[in-house]
Amino acid sequence: MKFTVQDPCQLVRKTFGDPVADDLRYVVKAVVGEENFIDMWPNKSNNYCCGGGGGYLQSGYTEARRYYGKRKDEQIKDTGATYVIAPCHNCHAQIHDLSEHYGGGYHVVHLWTLIALSLGMLGENEREYLGEDLCDCGLCTVDDE
Amino acid sequence: MSDTKANHPTKLARPSGLSFKDKVAELLPEGGNLNLCLTCGACSAGCPATGLEGMDPRKFLRMAALGMDEELTTTPWVWMCSMCTRCVHVCPMRINIPQLVYHARKSWPEDKKPRGIVNSCNAAMKTEGFSAMGASSEDFKFVVEDMVEEVRESQPGQENLEAPMDKHGATYFLNQNSREPVTEPDEMVPLWKILNMAGCDWTYGSVGWAAENYCMFEADDEKWEQIVRTKIKAVEDLGCKYWLNTE
Ligand code: SF4
Numbered sequence: 001m002k003f004t005v006q007d008p009c010q011l012v013r014k015t016f017g018d019p020v021a022d023d024l025r026y027v028v029k030a031v032v033g034e035e036n037f038i039d040m041w042p043n044k045s046n047n048y049c050c051g052g053g054g055g056y057l058q059s060g061y062t063e064a065r066r067y068y069g070k071r072k073d074e075q076i077k078d079t080g081a082t083y084v085i086a087p088c089h090n091c092h093a094q095i096h097d098l099s100e101h102y103g104g105g106y107h108v109v110h111l112w113t114l115i116a117l118s119l120g121m122l123g124e125n126e127r128e129y130l131g132e133d134l135c136d137c138g139l140c141t142v143d144d145e
Numbered sequence: 146m147s148d149t150k151a152n153h154p155t156k157l158a159r160p161s162g163l164s165f166k167d168k169v170a171e172l173l174p175e176g177g178n179l180n181l182c183l184t185c186g187a188c189s190a191g192c193p194a195t196g197l198e199g200m201d202p203r204k205f206l207r208m209a210a211l212g213m214d215e216e217l218t219t220t221p222w223v224w225m226c227s228m229c230t231r232c233v234h235v236c237p238m239r240i241n242i243p244q245l246v247y248h249a250r251k252s253w254p255e256d257k258k259p260r261g262i263v264n265s266c267n268a269a270m271k272t273e274g275f276s277a278m279g280a281s282s283e284d285f286k287f288v289v290e291d292m293v294e295e296v297r298e299s300q301p302g303q304e305n306l307e308a309p310m311d312k313h314g315a316t317y318f319l320n321q322n323s324r325e326p327v328t329e330p331d332e333m334v335p336l337w338k339i340l341n342m343a344g345c346d347w348t349y350g351s352v353g354w355a356a357e358n359y360c361m362f363e364a365d366d367e368k369w370e371q372i373v374r375t376k377i378k379a380v381e382d383l384g385c386k387y388w389l390n391t392e
């Protein structure tokens with residue numbers, strides 16, 4: 001099982017730069033295990049926007065938004081990851097839509113979901129975005145998207 | 146994605162007064178470097194919006210340099226650029242194309258701007274929390290308290306879970322995107338658990354609790370500034386040290 005991470009433009013390129021992207025990877029690797037992490041290319045400050053930013057999701061330009069997101073979708077598919085960690089709301093919504101629209105089928109999760117899961121404190125109702133493969137611990141009412 | 150104009154010679158307007166580009170340059174530090182383009186194309190090659198509406202960032206900038214202000218301020222492409230700043234990052238001259246895009250957005254009359262963005266901005270202006278989904282602070286508070294109570298009762302080990310509201314002197318003032326309290330409140334819980342486990346001293350605030358700011362996407366300077374200033378004041382009024390907003 002592989003995990004990749006989306007560097008949110010707002011957090012990384014536009015605000016704290018590569019150091020925060022490194023911090024993000026430190027946390028992600030600690031949570032999922034270094035050997036299960038795979039980076040997109042390009043990444044960090046050089047990452048592509050997913051197409052959820054700038055008000056895109058509310059703009060009504062759905063077709064353009066998906067055209068824009070195609071590059072992200074391909075970047076994700078190239079990693080072969082089954083999970084995309086999206087530490088930003090707009091990224092989460094957009095990448096989730098890309099996965100469904102382009103049929104990639106990868107799951108999109110908030111970082112907090114995986115941190116809480118790894119700490120053994122993720123509740124039954126807090127697993128909306130997890131796939132069947134992570135719904136063990138006898139907790140999950142399988143709600144695979 | 147066809148560009149009908151591309152195949153015909155373009156007649157340039159005679160300059161009268163400052164061009165759109167020059168007006169924007171006056172507002173930006175170092176003039177946004179808007180006159181320094183080498184036409185290398187690095188921006189366009191790495192822009193996911195390249196090709197939409199027959200436009201790309203280099204072309205947009207060339208059109209600005211040529212004073213094609215009418216086209217610049219009417220192309221819907223400005224709403225298809227996400228203002229992600231990747232073009233600035235790769236540009237050898239650090240040219241601020243997204244600021245040019247922002248100002249082109251600004252020049253649209255409100256009734257022509259994308260409805261969804263305008264409505265989200267207006268909804269936010271009507272609530273003290275600035276929720277683009279129009280959620281009131283009372284509702285937000287209710288949902289949060291309700292969730293905390295439920296988790297405390299139903300999840301072993303979470304008996305002391307907290308999600309403080311308007312806690313004076315907390316170290317961190319945390320914003321929350323409206324989407325969670327409105328459509329999927331369970332998604333807030335893992336975040337609270339992590340903050341609690343880390344012993345973090347944090348709070349939500351009834352004023353300015355919502356993280357989003359669609360007025361900025363709408364390029365309505367007055368409104369987005371009011372939102373930011375009010376949020377900052379809310380953080381200061383509660384005596385918090387840090388304002389956490391990831392959006
Ligand atoms: S990357 Fe910069 S210099 Fe090169 S074409 Fe784009 S704006 Fe011009």
Ligand code: SF4
Nearest residue numbers: 192226227229230232
């Ligand atoms: S800011 Fe706009 S023009 Fe620049 S790379 Fe991003 S989407 Fe393209």
